[in-house]
Amino acid sequence: MASLKAYIITRILLTIPMIFILLTLVFFIMRILPGDPVLAIVGMKASPEQIERLRRELGLDKSWLEQYIDYVAMIFRGDLGRSMIWGRRPVVREIWDRFPATLELTIFGFTVSVLIGLLTGVLAALKPETKVDVSLRLYGIVAYALFIPLLGMLFQLVFGVYLRVFPVAGRKSPLVDVPVITGLYTLDSILSGSIVGFFDALWHLFLPSLTLGIVLSGVYTRLVRTSMVEVLREDFIRALLARGIPRDRVVFVHALKNAFIPVLTMMGLQFALLLAGAVLTETTFSWPGIGTFLVERIEYRDYTTVQGTIVFYALLVSFVSLAVDIIYAIIDPRIRY
Amino acid sequence: MVTTSLLSIRDLRAYYMLGDTVVKAVDGVSFDVGEGEIAAIVGESGSGKSTLGLAIIKLLPYPGRITGGKVLFRGVDLVDLPEEEMAKIRGREISAVFQDPLTSLDPLIRVGDQIVETIMSHFDLSKDEARKQAEKYMKLVGIPPQRFYDYPHQFSGGMRQRIMIAMAIATRPKLIIADEPTTALDVIVQAQIMELFKKLKEELGLSIILITHDIALAMEVADKIGVMYAGHLMEYGSSIDIYEKPVHPYTRGLLEAVPNIETSDMKLRYIKGNPPDLASPPSGCRFHPRCPYRMDICSSKEPPTVLLNGRIVKCFLVGEE
Amino acid sequence: MISLENLYKLARRRKLDFLLTVVGGTIVFIVIVMAILAPYISPYDPYRSVNKALLPPSDQHFMGTDNLGRDVFSRVIYGSRTVMFVTLVSTILSMSIGTLLGLISGFYGRIVDRILSIIMDSIYAFPGLILAIAVAAMLGPGVINTVVSISVVYIPTYFRMIRGQVLSVKNQLYVEAAVALGARSHTILFKYILPNVLPILPVVFSMNIADAVLTEAGLSFLGLGVPAPIPDWGFDLKNGQRNLLAGYWWISLFPGVFIVLLAIGFSLLSEGLNELLNPSRRW
Ligand SMILES: Nc1ncnc2c1ncn2[C@@H]1O[C@H](COP(=O)(O)OP(=O)(O)OP(=O)(O)O)[C@@H](O)[C@H]1O
Ligand SMILES: [Mg+2]
Secondary structure: OHHHHHHHHHHHHHHHHHHHHHHHHHHHHHHOOOOOHHHHHHOOOOOHHHHHHHHHHOOOOOOHHHHHHHHHHHHHOOOOOEOOOHHHOEHHHHHHHHHHHHHHHHHHHHHHHHHHHHHHHHHHHHOOOOHHHHHHHHHHHHHHHOOHHHHHHHHHHHHHHHOOOOOOOOOOOOOOOOOOOOOOHHHHHHHOOOHHHHHHHHHHHHHHHHHHHHHHHHHHHHHHHHHHHHHHOOHHHHHHHHOOOOHHHHHHHHHHHHHHHHHHHOHHHHHHHHHHHHHHHHHHOOOOOHHHHHHHHHHOOOHHHHHHHHHHHHHHHHHHHHHHHHHHHHHOHHHHO | OOOOEEEEEEEEEEEEEEOOEEEEEEEEEEEEEEOOOEEEEEOOOOOOHHHHHHHHOOOOOOOEEEEEEEEEEOOEEHHHOOHHHHHHHEOOOEEEEOOOHHHOOOOOOOHHHHHHHHHHOOOOOOHHHHHHHHHHHHHHOOOOHHHHHOOHHHOOHHHHHHHHHHHHHHOOOOEEEEEOOOOOOOHHHHHHHHHHHHHHHHHHOOEEEEEEOOHHHHHHHOOEEEEEEOOEEEEEEEHHHHHHOOOOHHHHHHHHOOOEOOOOEOOOOOOOOOOOOOOOOOOOOOOHHHOOOOOHHHHOOOOOOEEEOOEEEOOHHHHOO | OOOHHHHHHHHHHOHHHHHHHHHHHHHHHHHHHHHHOHHHHOOOOOOOOOOOOOOOOOOOOOOOEOOOOOEHHHHHHHHHHHHHHHHHHHHHHHHHHHHHHHHHHHHHOHHHHHHHHHHHHHHHHOOHHHHHHHHHHHHOOOHHHHHHHHHHHHHHHHHHHHHHHHHHHHHHHHHOHHHHHHOOHHHHHHHHHHHHHOOOHHHHHHHHHHHHHHHHHHHHHOOOOOOOOOOOHHHHHHHHHHHHOOOOOHHHHHHHHHHHHHHHHHHHHHHHHHHHHOOOOOO
16 A cells, blocks of 8 residues: 555656646747737737736746746745726636536536446447447447537427427526536435426536537547457456356456556546536537536637636646556556555 | 266367368367366367367357367256356356466456456355355465455566466366466466366366377376377376377377486487378378388378277277277 | 568458558548649639529529538538648648657767657647647647647657657667667668658558547537638638528538548558558457
C-alpha cells in the first residue's frame, strides 16, 4: 500500500507541469493573437479614457511577464476575474452556476457511450471475423463520424416534431419546480423527494445524452472489442473454463474486468472528446451548460469570461486524467507493488 | 489388471480446420486410465499431446474440433455431452493444470478468492466454509494460508503452479489432466511437484494424465505410459514393461535418446529426421520415413492397433508375431 | 510501391478491407470533384436568393431552398469547396509543423525534447474542438483564421509520430554503429525515417482529415468558422435549425448529411488503407 501512495504522489507531481503548460498556452492564445481585445470589447467609438481604464483594469498596461505572474497567481487563488458584461459577476461564480448542467449531461452521455461500447465491443469479440463483427466495426466508424448537431437535430425532428414524445431543448419543464441543491436536477429531485421532478429531468436528458452517447460509443466499441479479443485468448480464461467456472461468468466477470483496464487507461483522452462533444450537444439542445455559456460569451466578447472558461476546461482535463490514472492504479494490483 | 478404468478413450479424433487444410492433431487414439493411476503421455513437440488433453475436457481452441470417437468417463460419453453438463464435469470431475503457471491465474483477483470461486461453483457452501476449504488445500500443496489475500503476481512460478494444483484438487475431482505442468519451472520445483502428484494419487486416489515430452520423468512417476507420434498413439502400456522392453521402434528411439547416467553413456542419441507436417502426414505408418525397421508395407498401409500382453502397440513388427 | 498485380492479390485476400478503401475513396473522390467543378455543376448562384424561401425539394430545387430563398443544392456543392480547402490546408499545415518539431525533438533530444514533448502532450490532452474554439474566438471569423485554429489542434499527432520514428531509428543506428559513424542528418532522414513513415502517412493523414472535417463543421456550427455568406455545411446546418422545428428539415439535413458522409469517407479510407498497407495491425 505504501507504494500506491508513492505512485499517486508521483502522478500528482507529473500533473503540475501539465497544468502549467496548459495555463501558459491559454495565456498566450488570449494575448499574442492579433487584435486588441480592448478595442474589440468597447468598440471603435470608445473614448481614449474609457479604453485606458479598461486596459488598466485588465492589467494590459503591464509587461507580459507581470501579466503572466498576476494571471497564474490569480488562478491559484481560485479567482478567474470578473465578467465584463451584465453585472460583472465573478467568472468562477458564473461557471459554477453552469457546470452542473454540463456535468449531468456528460455523466449521462458517458454512461450511454460506455454501455453501448461494452455491449457492442463484447458482442464483436465473442464472434470475431463474422458478420456481426464486421457490422459492429462499421458501426464504430460511422458512430465516430456522426456529427453531433446533425444527429441531435434528426432526433429533435423525429422525437420532438413528428412524434412529440421528447422535449427538444432545456433541462426542465417550466412548471416543474425543484429546489436547486447540487444543480444536478436528477439528484436534486431525489434529495427533495420530487418524483415528477426526477422524471422530468430524465425526460429532458434523454435526447441530448443519447446523442452524445452514441457519437462517443464508436470509440469504446473499438477499444472494448480489441482488448476483449486479446484477453479471451489468454491462458487464464482457458484455465477458468477448465475449472468448470460457467462460461458467462468467465466472459462477463473475469474477461471483461481484464479487458476494461486498457479501456480505462484511454479514458483520460476520452474525457476530452466528451467535453468537446458536450459543447456541440449543449448548443444543439439549448442546454444551459458551460459549452453554450462559452459560445455566448465569445459572441459578446466577454474577454475575461472566455479566458476563465478555457482555464476551467484546462484544469478539469488535468484533474480528470489524474483521477483516471489513480483509479487505474487502484483497480490493477500489478501497478501497486 | 486390478484397476477398473475411469476413463476410456476410443478412436478419438481432434482436427484443426484451417480453411482448406485440416491438421489431424489427434487421429484415432484409444487408451484407458484406471482409478488411482498416473498415465503419462509422451511425445515430441507437435505430436498432438496438448490437443488430446484439451479434447478430453472439450476445450479445444478455435478452429479445433472433435471429429470422431468417444471419451467415456465413468461410462458416460463426454463427446456428446451438452456444454452445460460438461461445465459441471470440468473442475468437479476432471480438472486440468496447464503449462504456464505465470499466465494461468486471473491477474486482477486475489488467489484465495480464485480458489474460493472454484470451490463455490461446484459445491453448495457458504463463503466461510469455502474459505476454510481453500486454506486447507493451500496448506496441502505447501502454500502458507496467510497468503490467501495476495495477488498472483506476488508469487513465484512454482508457487503459482502449486496454487493451480490446489484449485485443481480443491473440488476433489477423480482425474487431473496436467499438460507439461513443470516445463516452465526449474528442476527442483519440478521434483517437488511430481512428489506432490504422487502424494495426491496415494492419499486421495486421484488419477492423473501427465502430458510431457520428458520420457525419463514419465518413467519416474507414471504407472502407464503412452507414446504419441504425429497424432497417433504408437504404444501404451505399464511403464515398467515399456522401460524394460519397448516394442515400437519409436519408443526405443525415445528411450535411447535419454542420456543414461548409470552406464555412464552420456552420448546424446536422437532419432534422425523431423516429425511430419500434420496437415499432410505420410501415408501408412506415420513414423515410417524415420523408422530404421521400415518394411514395404509400412508406407502403404496404416498398421493396426494390436493388444499385446496388456499393452497396445501400433506397428507391423508386432502384427506379424 | 504497389503494383497492379499486387493490388489485385490484396483485393482477393482482404476483400472487406479493399471494399472499405474503395467505398471511402469513392466518397472522397466525389466530394473533391464536386469542389473542383462547383461552378459548372451547381444550378444556381449559392449567394443569391433565386426563388421563394423555404421551398421543399422539387424538380426545380433538388434540395429545396433555404430561409433566404437560396438553392440548398448549390450551397451544398459550393460548401464542399470550403470544407475541402480548410481541412486540406490545415492538415498540411499541421503535418509540416508537427513533422518539423518532431524532427527537432527527436534529433536534439535532451531538454529541447523534454519541453517540446510536454507541450505537445498537453495540447494533445486538451479537447481539440475547445482549443480550436479558443483560437478562433481570438482570431475572429475568416477562412484563414479557421485554417489556423484547426491546424493547431493536430500538430501533436504528427509530432508524436515523427518523434517516435526518429527515436526508434536512432536506437537502430546505435546497433548498426557503422552506419551511425558515416550518416548525416539528411541521410538518416531520407534513408531511415522516411521509409518508415511513408506507409503510415496516408493512414494518419486521411484519419486526420476525417477529424478535421468534424472540427471545421463544429466551428462553423458554433458561428466561429468561415463568415457568412460563404457556403459552408456546418454553418448552413446551424442556419437551418431555426426552421427545423417548424418542419423545414431540408435546409439542415442535406449539409449535415454531407458532413457525415465526408467524415465517413475519410475514415473508411484511412481504416482500409491501414489494413492494406500495414496488415499486421488489427483494428
Ligand atoms: N489452435 C491451433 N490451430 C491450428 N493448429 C493447431 C492449434 N493448436 C495446435 N495445432 C497444431 O496441432 C498439432 C499438435 O499440436 P499440440 O499442441 O497438440 O502438440 P503438443 O504435442 O502438445 O506439442 P508441444 O510439446 O509443443 O506442446 C501441431 O501440428 C500444431 O501445429
Ligand atoms: Mg503441448
